Amino acid sequence: MPAGPSDxxxxxxxxxxxxxxxxxxxxxxxxxxxxxxxxxxDRIAYEKKMIQKDKRRR
Structure with a gap:
């Protein structure tokens, strides 16, 4: 039996x-x-900043 409009x-x-x-x-x-x-x-930017800061100290 086919489905009716309500179904x-x-x-x-x-x-x-x-x-x-x-x-x-x-x-x-x-x-x-x-x-x-x-x-x-944000974490990557922070890590990059810390690496750059460390390189400046050397």
């Missing part, structure tokens, strides 16, 4: 709910990765 609508709604949940998870992950990238770049 299709319910299925579509379920997919959209899952997509929104996945989109939020992806968004959270991207925000975390941006913060991590920033922290890593």
């Amino acid at each position: 299709i609508s319910k299925g579509t709604e379920a997919l959209l709910v899952n997509f929104v949940a996945d989109e939020e998870a992806i968004s959270d992950t991207l925000e975390y990765m941006k913060a991590l990238k920033s922290d890593i770049l």
